[in-house]
Amino acid sequence: MIDRTNPVPVQTGSPVFAFTLNGEPVAVTAPPSRRLLDVLRHDLLLTGTKIGCEIGRCGACMVLLDGKPVNACLTMLYQVEGRRVTTIEGIAGGKDALHGVQRAFLEEGGYQCGYCTPGMIVSAAALLAERPDPTDEEIIEALSGNLCRCTGYGGILRAVRRAAAIGREADG
Amino acid sequence: MAMKEQAPGRCPEVWRPRDAAEACRLKTAFGPDGVFTAGGTLLRTQWESGSAAMPGTLIDLTAIPGLAGIRADEGQLVIGPLVKLSELMRTEAVATAFPLLAEAVRRIGAPSVRNLATIGGNVASAVGDALPALLVHEAELLWHTGGRTETTALEDWLADPGRAQGVRLLTGIRLKRTDAEAPGGPPGRIVGAYRKLGRREAFTPSLVTIAVLGRLSEDGTLTGVRMAAGGGSAVPMRLRAAETVLEGARVTPDALVRVSEAVLAEYRPASDAFAGAEYRRTAAANLIAAEWLRLAGAGREGDGR
Incomplete structure (x- = not known):
């Protein structure tokens, strides 16, 4: 058949x-x-x-x-x-390298237990690759499919904003 | 054959037809054990939740030419069923001519889900949240049915999705531009709204979805009124009685009460453990009345400028 x-x-x-x-x-x-x-x-x-x-x-x-x-x-x-x-x-493109988003999560304390963190960083990196200087609304939308049960998201938002700033510094 | 190494139901084998006819032949051969798939997001959710058994065979549609992309010609848009939701909501021709569809799709899942999920899967599920928007835009579905192509009004298909005899494959979703209706039509501007009510603000399955569309004249009269509701596991439907109430009428408090009553009488939602049908019916009626009030109010405000 x-x-x-x-x-x-x-x-x-x-x-x-x-x-x-x-x-x-x-x-x-x-x-x-x-x-x-x-x-x-x-x-x-x-x-x-x-x-x-x-x-x-x-x-x-x-x-x-x-x-x-x-x-x-x-x-x-x-x-x-x-x-x-x-x-x-x-995501960082090298074995010991850190992506700007990873650095920012460390600097801003964008995690607690850390379980959601790899996913958060991947989503945030994708956002910043497309929109290097996102609004808060765009950050929230980009992370809307990533749940964190510890942080209340405040540290994560700060970290993504910081990552965008790191990107700007690198460009400047 | 290599396919048989996995127990059925654990890890389905995958076939990749090269054209629509072959896809239909495979579906005919495998019967209920062969399932059409594209993005696969809804299927995976169903398998994990146990609401559907994993089939023995997936018939992957992604290699079939002509099912991807969005074609615009002569005042109409044909959306290929393989178009990803993320691509659809970013397409200029969709956002300008069919903003309700773009808004509906933007409310489905999260970015990562929309990067996988296709509009064809949302439509073929018969419960997708894009459907109320497609209903008020009077979408038509194009099907490959073995040897030929068939066109069905979305509304007719949704009235009984399982009715059609034989194997068929969705090959396109056709929308006529509202702009194209302007010549010869009554004066006024197109107004519309799409609302999704879920248990959270974002990235949530719907409890109720509604879409309304019409032409609002300068004196506040509505024509070409279309309304639809769906959400959850309810098959979305046009709300014809409610439409009749507002057709040729103005949005007055009295008219809104009658619209609301009409929605309560004709909308048939489905209950689940979280929200009963009665709640959903009331929510649909309230959302629809609120949106018409807002749209008519915005119109008056605009006239005053």
Whole structure:
């Protein structure tokens, strides 16, 4: 019934999915619908991406897909094939480097328990890449998919404002 | 075959058809065990919550040409179902001609969800929060049904989403520009509003969503009045009786009471553990009346300048 001469299965023979992870090419052998969250944490041992709600609400698993924030718990492996994935481990672009947002979170105390922090930083970095000098309203909108149960968000907002200022200083 | 290494229901196999006909053939072959998917955000939420079982097969639509992008021609807009919500709300042609749709989409999920989720999935779910806005804009749905293309008014499809026989694939959402209705129409300006009521201010599933649209003349008379309501697991619907109350009328306190009564009588929301149908009906009626009052008031204010 299915026309098998017209090749459609995403995964036949070798179930290998290639994509760029934190600037490096990777090839992962796993079922196509495996969650990116599980691929990152369990298959590639990058545990900076956190597991929270697992339904795209809390933002603890935020990663960048071609530079845009997505929830790794909602994203399946086959959906990232050939694309660029950036996790918290790669956000600064170097092993010991700190992204401006990471520096700002440290300086402003933008965290308490720290569990939401990787996701917050990924979302904030994506915002600042697109809008280097965001309004408070834009910061709140950009972080609306990231929940923090400790801070009350005050320190996080300060940190993102500070990161924007760091960016301006760097540019100036 | 390599596909069979995972137990069904745990990690579905994925097929990627290259055209709409092939997608329909696959769906026919797999039956209920094959599910069309694009962004997959709603499906994942359903699987995790247990409201839907994980299927054995995902039929990924993202490689099908012609389903992406937004085409504008001759006063109409055809939105491809693969258009991401984030792309849709940022498209100038949508924001200017169909601001209610842009506003509705801006209220769905959070930025990261909108970077994955597609408008086609929101529509095909039959409960998406974009639907009330699409209803008042009188959207039409384009379908591939095996061998041919079919067009259905969104309102007709929503009246019974499961009615259509056979396998079909959504290939476009067509909107006619309100601007295009101006020539020959009555004088006045287009006014409209979209409101979403949830349990939080932002990034929350809806309890009630409403959309209203009409043409407000300088003397305060409304024509072309359209209203719709939805939210939660309710299938959104046009509110025809409420529309009749305001058609050709002015927004007076008496008219608003009758609009509100009409909404209470005809809107059929769904209950859940958090909010009963009665609450949602009342909220829909109040939101609609409040929006018409605001829109008519803004009109008078504008005239005075």
